[in-house]
Amino acid sequence: MDPRPLFRVATAGSVDDGKSTFIGRLLAESNAIFEDHWEALVRASRATGEEQTNLALLTDGLRAEREQKITIDVAYRTFATARRRYLLADTPGHARYTRNMFTGASTAEAVILLLDAERGPTRQTYLHAFIASLLAVPHVLVAVNKMDLVGYSREVFEARAEEFRAGVHGMEFGDLRFLPVSAVEGEGIVSYRGTMPWFHGPSVLQTLDDLEPAAKPFFFRFPVQGVVRPGPGLRGLMGEACSGAIRVGEAVQVLPTGETTSVVEILSPDGPVESCAVGDPAIVVLADDLDVGRGAILVRPKNPATVAHSAEAMVVWMSEDPARLRAPYRLLSGTASALGNIDEIAYRVAPDTLHREATESLELNDVSKVRLRLADPLCLDVYRSDRTTGSFELLSVESGEVMAAGVVLRVPALEPEARSERGLCVWMTGLSGAGKSTLSDLTTARLRAAGLPVVQLDGDALRAGLNRDLGFSESDRTENIRRTAEVARLLASQGVVVICSLISPMRSQRELAAEIVGEAWFEVFVDCPIDVAEARDVKGLYARARRGEIPEFTGVSAPYEAPMSPDVRLDTSATEPQAAARTLADAVKLRILGAQP
Amino acid sequence: MGVEPLLTFRPYHHPMALRPALLDLESEAIYVLRESAAQFDRVAILFSGGKDSIVVASLAQRAFAPASPPFSLLHIDTGHNFPETLDFRDAFAARTGYELVVRRVEDSIAAGRAQEEPGPFPSRNALQSVTLMDAIHELRLDAVIGGARRDEERARAKERFFSHRDAHGRWEPRGQRPEVWRMLNGHKRHGEHFRVFPLNNWTEADVWEYIHWRGLDVPGLYFAHERPVVERGSAVVAITPFVHIGEDEAKVVRRVRFRTVGDATCTGAILSEAATVQDILAEVRSFSRSERSTRLDDLRSEAAMEDRKRQGYF
Structure with a gap:
C-alpha cells in the first residue's frame, strides 16, 4: 500500500493576490495535472484571448467563477510529493465569500496565506489570518507572492513580513512562517532557482513536507453516530473517537445523561478488537443496557466534558x-x-x-x-x-x-x-381516547430529558381529588376547567412546564382557561377521528355511552368543538406516539426559547 | 478597544496524520455512510456495477458489520450496457444480499417522461437524470449515495459530502451549504433530498488500491481482453449494437480494457495489457490523461458537467 499519509492544507488570502495561479503552479509542478485537463486549460485561455495559460481556470470549476474571474466556492484538489499526499482546499479571497474560507480552513493542518508583495496585506488578508487563528490551524505559511514584480527584493519581503506581523498583533499562531514566492514565474514553489539568493529557507513544497502534524488531545471523546444490533440482544454504538482511545473493560460515562458503565466489546469492521482510537470506525458495546442513542458522547469518568x-x-x-x-x-x-x-x-x-x-x-x-x-x-x-x-x-x-x-x-x-425563568401551560384538548395521556407521558419524559421541570395535570386525576366536589353539569364542568387553569397558571409563573390533559370540548371553556393562564398559554389539539378513538376505547367509556349509561358524552351525545387555531395540532391516528411526542416537545422547547424576555 | 487574544493556542490533532492515506480515506467514507444511515430514512446506493459503486457498496458492508447496511442498490439502466456489467451487477447483489432495484431509461421514454436524442445511435447518458428523479420520487428516497470523486472533474471538485438537492433534484452550486469540520448536515424540507459522496477525496488510484487491498471483485471489462473495436483518433470505441460504426471505419481486434464501464455509447476503451488489479494499479499511476478523458460526454463544452449536475445528474 502507498505509505504516504494525507495532509490537509488550505489556501487563503485577498482577491487578486494570485491564489489560483499559485495553486495552478503547485499542481503543475507536482505533476498533478492530467494532460487532457491541461489541454482544456490552454484551449480555454486562448478562447478568452489570454497570452499566458490561465492557471486559475484549473480550480475555478464553476461557470460563474470563470465569468467573474473570482473564486466563489471552495475547490478541493489533490497533489502529492514523495513524502505526503495533499488535500488542498482552495478558498475564495473575496470578502463576500469569507464563509467559504472558514469552511476550507476548518479541516486544515496548515493554511497558506497569500500576500501581494507589491500591494502588501489588505483587510481581507488580516481577516483570513484572524480566522486561521480562531480555528487554531497549527501552521500558517505566509507566501509573499509576486516577488517578480518587486525585483525579488529582500527589503520589500522583509518589510511586508514586518507589516503583517504588526497587523496580526494579538492573534495567536502556533507556527507562523514567511516565504517569498512568484507563482507566475514558479519561483519558490518547488525550489528557488537563484532569483533570491538572500533567502535560505526551503520552498513551499519542502516546507509543507516538513511540517509536524500537531499533537493529539488525549481525553477520550466518542460521539455516537447511531445504534446497530451486531448480534442477538446486543446493542452496539457506532462511532469514531474524535480524540483519545478506549480499551475493552474500561469504565465510561455516557453524556449528557451521566450514567457510568463499562465497555464489554469493541468491534472493528474486521471483527472484535481490544481498543479503538481516533480514526478507527468502531462499534462499542456497553455492559449495561442504557438508553444511549445518536448524539450521546462516551467519555472517561475522570475526564468528562x-x-x-x-x-x-x-x-x-x-x-x-x-x-x-x-x-x-x-x-x-x-x-x-x-x-x-x-x-x-x-x-x-x-x-x-x-x-x-x-x-x-x-x-x-x-x-x-x-x-x-x-x-x-x-x-x-x-x-x-x-x-x-x-x-x-x-x-x-x-x-x-x-x-x-x-x-x-x-x-x-x-x-x-437559572433555566426556570419562563414556564408554559401546554393545554391538550381532544376526544376521550384521542391519546392525550399517552402523549402527555411521552412528552413529559422528553422535556425532563432536556432538563425542564414538568408537571402533568390530568383531567381524571384532578376529578379524583382537587375537583372531587364537582359533577358534570354545565357550570361544574366550567368550574373544573377554571380550577385546572388557575393551578396551571401558578405553576407556569414559577417556571414549570405544565401539561394539562382535559377533553375541554367547548371553545368557550378553553377561552376562559386561556384568559386565566395568559401569556403562558399553549394550546395543543390532539386530533383523532371519533371512530378511531372509539375503537381504542381503553376505559370502555364509549361502549357505556352508546348504551346510554353516560349522558352527554363528548363525541357521542355531546358536541366537540375543535380549536380554530391551536399552537400545535397532532393527528394521533396518522402519527406514531413517539413521533408526535417529539414534535410536541420540540414545539414546546421552541416556544420557551422564543418567549425569553 | 484593541484586538485581544481570543484563544490561547493549543494545537489540535487532525485525526488524519501519519497513517497511509487509504486508511484515513476508508475511515472517512465509513463515517459518511454511517451519518447517512443515521440522518436519512430511505437511502439507496447508486449501483452501476462499476468500480466506484462496488467500492461504495463494499464500504457500506464494513461500516455496519456484522449487521447489514440499511441501504438498497439502485441501478439506473440506460439500456446501453455491456452484458458483462449487468451479469456482474446481478451476481454482486445475490452474493452480498443487497436488495437491487433497477429502473430503466427505456421505461421513462415509453412513458413520455424523457425524449430520446434524435439520430440513429442516441446517447441516453443525460436521460438518466429523468429516470433517477422518477425513481427517487417513486421509492421516496431522501438520500442517494454515489461513488463520484472530486478529482474527476473541476465542477465535482466543489462537491460536498452531503450535497443538498431541491424538490426538483436541482443542484445550486453557488448556494451550496458550507460543510464545516466533519459535521454533516442532512436537515431538509419535505420533498428535498441529498446526494452523498463518501469517496469525494479519493483518486482513481485509491479506488484500485482499495480493490486490491480488500480483494474486491470487479467486472472483467476492467482487465485487458481481446475485443473488436474501431479506432477514432486517440479514442478506442468498442463495437456494440449501440454505437454507429461507419462503412469506412476499419474494424480491428485489439487488446483493450475499460477505465469506466458506464453507458456503452459514451465509454471508450484503452489499449492495455493489464491483466491483474496490480497491473491496473501500476498503469493508473502512470496515466497522464484523466479517467473522464475516455468519457465522450464531458467533451461537449467547458461546463458540460456543471450543467448536467444542475439538472440532477450524479
Whole structure:
C-alpha cells in the first residue's frame, strides 16, 4: 500500500493576490495535472484571448467563477510529493465569500496565506489570518507572492513580513512562517532557482513536507453516530473517537445523561478488537443496557466534558438572512443536536479594523462573540481542547440551511435554577381516547430529558381529588376547567412546564382557561377521528355511552368543538406516539426559547 | 478597544496524520455512510456495477458489520450496457444480499417522461437524470449515495459530502451549504433530498488500491481482453449494437480494457495489457490523461458537467 499519509492544507488570502495561479503552479509542478485537463486549460485561455495559460481556470470549476474571474466556492484538489499526499482546499479571497474560507480552513493542518508583495496585506488578508487563528490551524505559511514584480527584493519581503506581523498583533499562531514566492514565474514553489539568493529557507513544497502534524488531545471523546444490533440482544454504538482511545473493560460515562458503565466489546469492521482510537470506525458495546442513542458522547469518568445549557462562542455568520436575537436555531455539534438561540451578542469583530464593536444584529460573514442558550443539554468542550466537541453549526429550524458556524470559548456548567425563568401551560384538548395521556407521558419524559421541570395535570386525576366536589353539569364542568387553569397558571409563573390533559370540548371553556393562564398559554389539539378513538376505547367509556349509561358524552351525545387555531395540532391516528411526542416537545422547547424576555 | 487574544493556542490533532492515506480515506467514507444511515430514512446506493459503486457498496458492508447496511442498490439502466456489467451487477447483489432495484431509461421514454436524442445511435447518458428523479420520487428516497470523486472533474471538485438537492433534484452550486469540520448536515424540507459522496477525496488510484487491498471483485471489462473495436483518433470505441460504426471505419481486434464501464455509447476503451488489479494499479499511476478523458460526454463544452449536475445528474 502507498505509505504516504494525507495532509490537509488550505489556501487563503485577498482577491487578486494570485491564489489560483499559485495553486495552478503547485499542481503543475507536482505533476498533478492530467494532460487532457491541461489541454482544456490552454484551449480555454486562448478562447478568452489570454497570452499566458490561465492557471486559475484549473480550480475555478464553476461557470460563474470563470465569468467573474473570482473564486466563489471552495475547490478541493489533490497533489502529492514523495513524502505526503495533499488535500488542498482552495478558498475564495473575496470578502463576500469569507464563509467559504472558514469552511476550507476548518479541516486544515496548515493554511497558506497569500500576500501581494507589491500591494502588501489588505483587510481581507488580516481577516483570513484572524480566522486561521480562531480555528487554531497549527501552521500558517505566509507566501509573499509576486516577488517578480518587486525585483525579488529582500527589503520589500522583509518589510511586508514586518507589516503583517504588526497587523496580526494579538492573534495567536502556533507556527507562523514567511516565504517569498512568484507563482507566475514558479519561483519558490518547488525550489528557488537563484532569483533570491538572500533567502535560505526551503520552498513551499519542502516546507509543507516538513511540517509536524500537531499533537493529539488525549481525553477520550466518542460521539455516537447511531445504534446497530451486531448480534442477538446486543446493542452496539457506532462511532469514531474524535480524540483519545478506549480499551475493552474500561469504565465510561455516557453524556449528557451521566450514567457510568463499562465497555464489554469493541468491534472493528474486521471483527472484535481490544481498543479503538481516533480514526478507527468502531462499534462499542456497553455492559449495561442504557438508553444511549445518536448524539450521546462516551467519555472517561475522570475526564468528562461539560454538560451545558449555554455557551460563549465565536461565530461566523454564513447566511444572507441576518441573525435574529433569541430566535430559535438548531445547533449541531458533532453528532448531537439541540434547539437553541443567540441570547446575547457581546461584540462584532469589525472586518476592516478587527476591533470589537457593539452590534444588535449579525450579517453575512460577520465574526462575533455571542452567548448561546440551549433548550436541550449538550455536551461541549472548549474548542482549543477538542475541535469536534468544541465546534458547532447553527441551522435554520425550518429549512436546515446553515446559518452560522462557531467555536466554543467557554462553557458554564449546568445551572438548573437559572433555566426556570419562563414556564408554559401546554393545554391538550381532544376526544376521550384521542391519546392525550399517552402523549402527555411521552412528552413529559422528553422535556425532563432536556432538563425542564414538568408537571402533568390530568383531567381524571384532578376529578379524583382537587375537583372531587364537582359533577358534570354545565357550570361544574366550567368550574373544573377554571380550577385546572388557575393551578396551571401558578405553576407556569414559577417556571414549570405544565401539561394539562382535559377533553375541554367547548371553545368557550378553553377561552376562559386561556384568559386565566395568559401569556403562558399553549394550546395543543390532539386530533383523532371519533371512530378511531372509539375503537381504542381503553376505559370502555364509549361502549357505556352508546348504551346510554353516560349522558352527554363528548363525541357521542355531546358536541366537540375543535380549536380554530391551536399552537400545535397532532393527528394521533396518522402519527406514531413517539413521533408526535417529539414534535410536541420540540414545539414546546421552541416556544420557551422564543418567549425569553 | 484593541484586538485581544481570543484563544490561547493549543494545537489540535487532525485525526488524519501519519497513517497511509487509504486508511484515513476508508475511515472517512465509513463515517459518511454511517451519518447517512443515521440522518436519512430511505437511502439507496447508486449501483452501476462499476468500480466506484462496488467500492461504495463494499464500504457500506464494513461500516455496519456484522449487521447489514440499511441501504438498497439502485441501478439506473440506460439500456446501453455491456452484458458483462449487468451479469456482474446481478451476481454482486445475490452474493452480498443487497436488495437491487433497477429502473430503466427505456421505461421513462415509453412513458413520455424523457425524449430520446434524435439520430440513429442516441446517447441516453443525460436521460438518466429523468429516470433517477422518477425513481427517487417513486421509492421516496431522501438520500442517494454515489461513488463520484472530486478529482474527476473541476465542477465535482466543489462537491460536498452531503450535497443538498431541491424538490426538483436541482443542484445550486453557488448556494451550496458550507460543510464545516466533519459535521454533516442532512436537515431538509419535505420533498428535498441529498446526494452523498463518501469517496469525494479519493483518486482513481485509491479506488484500485482499495480493490486490491480488500480483494474486491470487479467486472472483467476492467482487465485487458481481446475485443473488436474501431479506432477514432486517440479514442478506442468498442463495437456494440449501440454505437454507429461507419462503412469506412476499419474494424480491428485489439487488446483493450475499460477505465469506466458506464453507458456503452459514451465509454471508450484503452489499449492495455493489464491483466491483474496490480497491473491496473501500476498503469493508473502512470496515466497522464484523466479517467473522464475516455468519457465522450464531458467533451461537449467547458461546463458540460456543471450543467448536467444542475439538472440532477450524479
